[in-house]
Amino acid sequence: MTRKIVLVLLVTLLLSGCARKKAQVTQPASPSPFEVAEKYYLAGNYTAAIQAYEQSLQQTDPEHRQTALFRLAVSYALRNASPDDLAKSKSLFDLLIREYPSTPLADQAKLLSSSVQLVRELEAGRRQNEEQLERLSGQVTEILQRIDELEKRQEAERNDPLRRAAGSLRTGNVKEAADIYQTYLSSPNAPNRDEAAFRLALIHLSQEAGLRDNRQALTLLERIVREWPDSPYASQSRHLLSVHRELTRLRSQVESQQAELKELTDALNALKAIDLKRR
Numbered sequence: 269m270t271r272k273i274v275l276v277l278l279v280t281l282l283l284s285g286c287a288r289k290k291a292q293v294t295q296p297a298s299p300s301p302f303e304v305a306e307k308y309y310l311a312g313n314y315t316a317a318i319q320a321y322e323q324s325l326q327q328t329d330p331e332h333r334q335t336a337l338f339r340l341a342v343s344y345a346l347r348n349a350s351p352d353d354l355a356k357s358k359s360l361f362d363l364l365i366r367e368y369p370s371t372p373l374a375d376q377a378k379l380l381s382s383s384v385q386l387v388r389e390l391e392a393g394r395r396q397n398e399e400q401l402e403r404l405s406g407q408v409t410e411i412l413q414r415i416d417e418l419e420k421r422q423e424a425e426r427n428d429p430l431r432r433a434a435g436s437l438r439t440g441n442v443k444e445a446a447d448i449y450q451t452y453l454s455s456p457n458a459p460n461r462d463e464a465a466f467r468l469a470l471i472h473l474s475q476e477a478g479l480r481d482n483r484q485a486l487t488l489l490e491r492i493v494r495e496w497p498d499s500p501y502a503s504q505s506r507h508l509l510s511v512h513r514e515l516t517r518l519r520s521q522v523e524s525q526q527a528e529l530k531e532l533t534d535a536l537n538a539l540k541a542i543d544l545k546r547r
Contacts, residue, residue, distance in 0.1 A: 300324065302332045309339050310544065314347040337364040338373045338543070345384050345536055349391065349529075358384045380539065387532050394525045397518045404511050404518075411504060415470065418500075430460060433467065446471050446479055462496035466505065473508075486512065 299307075305320030321340040324332060341360035344353045361381035365374050419434065429452045436445035449468040452458050465488045472485035489505040496502055 300329070301327060302329060302336055305336065305339070309343060314343040317343045318347070334364065334368050334371065334373055337367070338377060341377070341380070342536065342540055342543070345380070345387075346533075346540070349387065349533070351388065351391065354384055354388045354391070358388070376539065376543070380536065383532055383535060387529060390525050390529055390532075394522055394529070397522050397525075401515065401518050401522075404515055408508070408511055411507065412470070415504065429458075430463065430467075433464075442471060442474075442479060462492055462499040462501050465492050466501040469505070469508075482512075 301320050301324035305317050305324055308314075308317035308320055318340060321336045321343065324336050325340070329336070337360055341357045341364065344357035344360065347353050358381050361377040361384065364377045365381070368374050429448055433445040433448040433452070436442070436448065446468060449464045449471070452464045453461050453468065455461070458464070469485040469488035469492075471479055472481040472488070474480065486509065489509050492499060492505040493502050493509070
């Protein structure tokens with residue numbers, strides 16, 4: 269009987285020992301949201317990094333809060349440069365500056381906050397210019413439509429060369445029409461040279477038959493304004509000249525702004541690289 273009791277006690281001790289050893293086996297800890305965010309940040313997956321950094325900040329992790337704020341702001345700035353993302357990026361940089369005013373990251377945040385604000389202003393200006401370009405393009409289309417209507421109303425009253433040129437245009441023979449207008453324009457006694465000059469200018473402004481020549485078109489429009497200021501085509505020529513100058517100015521401005529935006533984006537990426545080297 270005593271032997272059985274001893275055996276039972278030994279088995280119980282063995283089982284309890286196994287249970288204790290089993291309880292001591294621990295599973296690897298899951299990565300923290302900050303560690304997950306760092307992985308996505310280094311890989312350039314800013315959308316996932318933003319989500320993970322925001323989760324890390326919600327957990328009030330004081331050890332990593334400053335770095336999380338900084339890299340969350342950079343992630344918003346580099347993700348897609350949308351107005352909302354840029355506004356969020358600047359807000360986060362400003363928050364970091366307020367919370368950690370005397371740190372190296374705060375110094376970088378001040379520079380980046382100013383850069384992001386400049387990007388926002390340039391982007392807003394670019395969008396406004398693009399909208400204005402679209403409106404001006406619509407005005408050009410409207411002018412051309414009015415010209416077409418005017419041509420239809422006046423076709424019966426045109427002299428023979430101009431009627432032939434109009435017929436050539438309707439059949440798609442643009443080069444023949446251009447030659448007729450040019451010959452007519454060269455005749456000093458032709459009564460409707462202003463119209464011929466205007467029609468020829470429109471041909472040079474179009475993409476048809478490989479005759480596009482902006483310089484020649486502008487020369488003809490300026491000639492109409494100068495030689496036939498009271499012509500019904502003079503006011504349309506003035507408007508086309510004004511629109512062309514504005515389009516040229518806006519295209520140049522948009523190209524300049526796009527170059528500045530690229531430089532600022534490159535600077536943000538360079539600062540990110542500097543930040544990563546400190547790791």
